[in-house]
Amino acid sequence: xxxxxxxKRKVSLTQSQRQMRxxxxxxxxxxxxxREKLMxxxxxxxxxxxxxxxxxxxxxxxxxxxxxxxxxxxxxxxxMSFCELVTLIRQQMERREAAGPESFLWTKPLLQDQxxxxxxxxxxxxxxxxxxxxxNIEEEYTARYxxxxxxxxxxxxxxxxxxxxxxxxxxxxxxxxAESRMLAEGxxxxxxxLQKNHHYREAAKHFESYHKLSLNHEDDWxxxxxxxxxxxxxxxxxxxxxxxxxxxxxxxxxxxxxxxLQMLIQALEMSKKSQDKKLEGEAxxxxxxxxxxVNELDNALTHLYTFYKACQGDSDNEGTGQACDAIAKxxxxxxxxxxxxxxxxxxxxxTEKTGLEREYCLACYxxxxxxxxxxxxxxxxxxxxxxxxxxxxxEDPLSTNINRVQYGIAVAHRMMGKFANHVLIGDxxxxxxxxxxxxxxxxxxxxxxxxxxxxxxxxxxxxxxxxEKDKETDERKEERAEGDESASDDEQHHASAHFVT
Numbered sequence: 001x002x003x004x005x006x007x008k009r010k011v012s013l014t015q016s017q018r019q020m021r022x023x024x025x026x027x028x029x030x031x032x033x034x035r036e037k038l039m040x041x042x043x044x045x046x047x048x049x050x051x052x053x054x055x056x057x058x059x060x061x062x063x064x065x066x067x068x069x070x071x072x073x074x075x076x077x078x079x080m081s082f083c084e085l086v087t088l089i090r091q092q093m094e095r096r097e098a099a100g101p102e103s104f105l106w107t108k109p110l111l112q113d114q115x116x117x118x119x120x121x122x123x124x125x126x127x128x129x130x131x132x133x134x135x136n137i138e139e140e141y142t143a144r145y146x147x148x149x150x151x152x153x154x155x156x157x158x159x160x161x162x163x164x165x166x167x168x169x170x171x172x173x174x175x176x177x178a179e180s181r182m183l184a185e186g187x188x189x190x191x192x193x194l195q196k197n198h199h200y201r202e203a204a205k206h207f208e209s210y211h212k213l214s215l216n217h218e219d220d221w222x223x224x225x226x227x228x229x230x231x232x233x234x235x236x237x238x239x240x241x242x243x244x245x246x247x248x249x250x251x252x253x254x255x256x257x258x259x260x261l262q263m264l265i266q267a268l269e270m271s272k273k274s275q276d277k278k279l280e281g282e283a284x285x286x287x288x289x290x291x292x293x294v295n296e297l298d299n300a301l302t303h304l305y306t307f308y309k310a311c312q313g314d315s316d317n318e319g320t321g322q323a324c325d326a327i328a329k330x331x332x333x334x335x336x337x338x339x340x341x342x343x344x345x346x347x348x349x350x351t352e353k354t355g356l357e358r359e360y361c362l363a364c365y366x367x368x369x370x371x372x373x374x375x376x377x378x379x380x381x382x383x384x385x386x387x388x389x390x391x392x393x394x395e396d397p398l399s400t401n402i403n404r405v406q407y408g409i410a411v412a413h414r415m416m417g418k419f420a421n422h423v424l425i426g427d428x429x430x431x432x433x434x435x436x437x438x439x440x441x442x443x444x445x446x447x448x449x450x451x452x453x454x455x456x457x458x459x460x461x462x463x464x465x466x467x468e469k470d471k472e473t474d475e476r477k478e479e480r481a482e483g484d485e486s487a488s489d490d491e492q493h494h495a496s497a498h499f500v501t
Contacts, residue, residue, distance in 0.1 A: 064112075065118065066089075066112045066118060069118055069119075070085065073122060073126065078126045078129050080125075080129050081122070081125035081126045081128075081129050085118075085121055085122070088163065089110075089111050089112050091159075092159075093110075108156055120147065120150060121147070124143045124144065124146060125147070127139075127143040128143040128144050128147075131143060137172075137174055137175055137182075138182070140171050141171045141182055141186075144164050144167050144168045145168050147164050148160075148163075148164035148165045149161075158196065161193065162193040162197070165186070165193050166193075168185075168186045168189065169186035169187065169190050172186040173186075180213075181217070181221050181229075183213060184221065184229055187206045187207075187209050188206070188229075188233070190206050191206030192236075195243075200240055201244070204237070204241070207233060207236045210229070210236070211230070211233035211237055214233050234270045234273045237270045238267045238271045238279055242263075242264065242267045242283065242286060244263050245260045245261075245263030245264040245267060245286065246260070246286065249290055249293065257293065261291070267283045267287075268280070268283040268287055268303075270283075277310050277313065277314070278314060280306070280310060281306065281307045281309075281311060281314075284304070284307040284310070285303070285304065285307040285319075285322065285323065285326070287303045288302075288306075288307065291303065292329075292330060297330050297334055300330055301327065301330055304327050304330070305323075305327070307319070307323050308327065311323055317354045318354065318359070320346075321356070324343045324346045324350065325343075325344070328341075328342075328343035328344040328347065328370070332370060337373070337374045340370050341367065341370050341371065341374070344366055345367065347359075347366070348360065348364060348367055360386075361387050361390040361391055361394070361399065361403075362387075364383040364384070364386040364387035365383070365402075365406070367383045368381075368382075368383035368384040368387060369406070372384075372406075372410055377414035378414060380410040381407070381414050384407035384410045387399075387403040387406075387407075388400065388406075388407045419434075419437075
């Protein structure tokens with residue numbers, strides 16, 4: 001084999017010479033016949049029909065789709081779009097590595113392996129970069145907004161929607177005008193993204209800015225569904241204030257409870273500004289429960305009655321039942337047993353009509369408790385029996401055990417008066433029934449007692465425990481009775497003296 005010559009010049013090839021032409025097969029030296037000649041001509045025709053391949057064409061098959069797409073973006077001059085795409089791919093990889101191989105992120109497909117998403121990113125980012133070069137803010141904002149909207153449907157792509165909504169807000173802030181519809185829309189979208197990611201305080205700040213911008217354009221700026229930006233901002237502020245207020249209300253700290261009240265009051269104000277009665281009723285219900293927690297029962301009743309009337313106006317049986325239950329609990333804490341029983345009976349009727357079994361079970365349980373506390377043991381037994389049977393049907397072991405115990409207590413209270421009656425009478429029949437119940441726990445106290453004893457017609461019921469107010473009234477009655485007895489003694493003495501004379 002001959003070595004190449006020294007200092008041989010390199011011949012520079014032109015672009016056409018760099019193209020790789022197909023290799024034409026050699027003609028056989030001694031064709032044996034017509035068949036070989038036809039085969040040779042056929043192979044030459046096939047090779048001539050093949051496309052002329054360049055190095056770039058070959059690299060498209062050798063490199064990954066992401067590599068070719070990035071190379072195309074760089075060669076066409078879209079360097080900023082290339083940097084943004086690479087940054088997003090790197091962010092996803094970093095989150096994936098931080099989560100670890102046992103997380104759900106490792107089961108999700110990577111952005112760099114999804115061709116449709118890469119094509120979509122390339123199209124809109126290059127379009128936005130072109131608009132940025134021409135200083136066309138509206139077109140740049142529109143391109144990024146459409147790209148963000150395309151990722152809002154899939155929960156796995158929410159991080160991409162968050163990124164492009166944030167860039168939309170950055171683009172909108174570059175406008176010269178302070179009050180811009182584009183800026184208001186950008187603040188709203190970023191606030192929604194922050195709320196989904198549980199950053200409620202930051203979301204509230206964005207919604208407040210959104211509300212301020214839409215305040216002077218209530219009639220001009222409207223969404224696609226016809227709702228004004230102002231009404232939409234009031235609804236979003238109501239929702240975020242309610243979330244923050246309820247979170248603070250779960251704390252035991254008094255300062256957090258006070259902050260919770262302030263947040264829920266602001267939520268009520270925003271619901272009134274939105275002119276939505278349903279939201280106003282919901283805000284009143286949450287505020288009423290918050291006032292109940294801090295023992296401001298009168299304020300709690302006021303707001304709960306507002307919720308009760310709003311639910312009745314909308315024919316919302318479920319909401320009306322919730323209001324009845326909450327109002328009954330407050331009346332019970334105030335010592336107004338009659339009103340508590342009245343609202344609990346309404347709660348039972350509503351849940352029975354609507355077929356809400358769990359709510360019906362809760363209503364029967366609460367009403368049984370109140371009836372048991374006021375000494376109405378027959379109704380308490382009836383409602384605890386219903387609650388027990390429903391909890392068994394629902395296969396709720398915790399509720400079943402609680403209702404079983406309460407039902408047994410109510411039955412014992414109902415039997416207590418008749419049991420005491422048998423003990424006080426004490427004849428042979430009563431003692432026999434007492435011994436029979438003692439041995440086999442089978443009560444026969446509901447049966448009639450023969451009139452052999454003058455006390456047989458009595459039905460002795462043990463009174464409920466006396467409160468401090470009841471004790472004071474009893475003491476006053478005793479003092480009055482003692483005064484009446486002394487007066488009657490004097491009258492009898494004067495009458496006897498007059499009879500003697």
